[in-house]
Amino acid sequence: MNTNVFSNTSAPVIIELKNIVKTYYFISHEIHALQGIDLKIRVGDFIAIAGSSGSGKSTLLNIISMLDTPTSGEVYCDGEDVCTMTDKVITRFRSKKVGLIFQNYNLIPVLNVLENVAFPLQIQSVKRSECLRKAKDILSQVGLSGHLEHRPAKLSGGQRQRVAIARALITEPEVVIADEPTAALDSKTGMEIIDLMRSLNESARTTFIFSTHDPRITSCVNNVLELMDGKLQYN
Amino acid sequence: MEYLRLSLRNIFRHRTRSIATIMVIFLGFTAIGVIGGMVNNIFSRLKAQAIIVEKLGHLTISKEGFYLNGKMDPAKYIWGKDELREIIDVVRDDPDVEIATPRLKLFGLASNGKASSIFISEAIVPSDDERLIKTPVDNRVDLTGTVTLPQQQGEEYSVAIGSELSSMLGVGEGQFVTLLTTTVDGMANAVDVNIVDVYNTGNPATNDKFILMNFGLAQQLYDADGAERIIVTLKNSDDIEKIRARLINNIAASGHSVEVMTWNELSLFYEKVYLMFSVIFGVLSMIVTIIILLVTLNTMLMAVTERSREIGTMRAIGMQQGSVVRLFCIEGGMMAVIGCILALPLLYGISGLLTVLKVTFIPPVASAPIPIMLILGPEKLVGMFALFLTAAVFSSYLTSRNIAKKKIVDSLAHIN
Incomplete structure (x- = not known):
């Protein structure tokens, strides 16, 4: 099976999935969310995972982002087998390698924009002044220099998602994973967010993987992985 | 942060x-x-x-066995004049001791001529007692409820009595009361004393029977030239157990066997x-x-x-x-x-x-x-x-x- 789904095969592999199966047990039922997924994601990829609701997009992204473990199969990130790591190690590993963007932004309401963005670095015990300096830089890249002191509640949906993107990027991760980042936004703002992610991908060669079920977005992204009933469709 | x-x-x-x-x-x-x-x-x-009003001081020294058998055989548990002097000297030599004063306790009947009531009397040396009542307790000197006796010559027959006893006998300040007691050998003895103060002992168990008496008068009534106890106050009572052990050792080294009780061991209710x-x-x-x-x-x-x-x-x-x-x-x-x-x-x-x-x-x-x-x-x-x-x-x-x-x-x- 060709697991190198996209063209740039010379770039190093950052994430590799081997025969990933994820089964949920609900009372007496078994729900097969993922059924034997093999996938290699390379540095600099910009990938959309498409599929209808219940196709397994979020489950796949959770496993790629090391938030969940597969029922069977192997997950490698930067060559390391993440399935064998302890929670403590995997948390530290994830915070360095992966940036996360959530559908509902998941910003911390008691922190302002600047503090929200700086937070992942502060968790890593980086000096506060350094965290804030970097956060300001990234916020200017996403066009939010004028909103540093605002609390998330005072921002629009598009602005909140930009803050979430900035927060995901502050640790300079190799991969940014976004679960339906445009689902809570109108189509225009959604496209702006995708454009922003693409420009960041091109400028810093940061790998972006995101899920969507919006055909307007998949139509303007070159690399689209189609998930159906927990299986990748290679077209 | x-x-x-x-x-x-x-x-x-x-x-x-x-x-x-x-x-x-x-x-x-x-x-x-x-x-x-x-x-x-x-x-x-x-x-x-306990320390000031009941006049227990910090430590009470007595002959070994006094608290167990002293009432049955008082003559055996009383120090003679020389013994008392030797022990008091040893105690006063201790650097942590502030006051060491002899005491006697008498029991008997107090009478106004018509009615009688039992009394318990603590006999004090007024000059030592004047210092004792000024002993700070928890860094506080509080003279409320304290009473002592006049120190002047000729005042040896002055007493202070509990307010309840005063009421029972119908006597007050300036009046006389007759005290009937026994000597150390069990002979009857009596004296008329002058009431100079009526006070509340603070303790209902003693307020109806307590009389504070001059030590010299008590020696006469008891027909003894020594004392049965020595009350000790300390400069600092934080190390009371250490001082107690040291006093027992030092007194034992001078040839006397004693027991030393702390104020809280003797206080009835504390x-x-x-x-x-x-x-x-x-x-x-x-x-x-x-x-x-x-x-x-x-x-x-x-x-x-x-x-x-x-x-x-x-x-x-x-x-x-x-x-x-x-x-x-x-x-x-x-x-x-x-x-x-x-x-x-x-x-x-x-x-x-x-x-x-x-x-x-x-x-x-x-x-x-x-x-x-x-x-x-x-x-x-x-x-x-x-x-x-x-x-x-x-x-x-x-x-x-x-x-x-x-x-x-x-x-x-x-x-x-």
């Missing part, structure tokens, strides 16, 4: 709930502080009552009252601590439930399980700190008010009122603070450890 900042903001995220929790801690700390301060005051007053109030205070403290634990538990449980998704986000972006627990423990701890700090001015305000108003009450087993004051020892306040802080942090730990261990995807999928 970041955790502190974040915790503080989280506390005031749900102001009403946090303020309610802080209020419970505030009121709990105030209540326990007031009760603890009053109990400390009662302990201190009872201590002063130990019982101390135990009773300690148990009451302990139970109250425990109840208030449990209330604080449950209230904080409830508050943190609500916070943890509401912030499940946020916790999931924090875990997803790199926060360790232990750090999540730490964050909530700091939040719980901060509420305890704020509640306790806010309670301090109120506690000191109540203390000041009680001092100004001079409110008094009669504690159990006492016959004289004592002022209601709060003795707020810093070590007690720190102990209470540590207890409340531990309760708040522990309840925060209990509520947050499960959410910290929860799978991140489950926390992220949580819907409030």
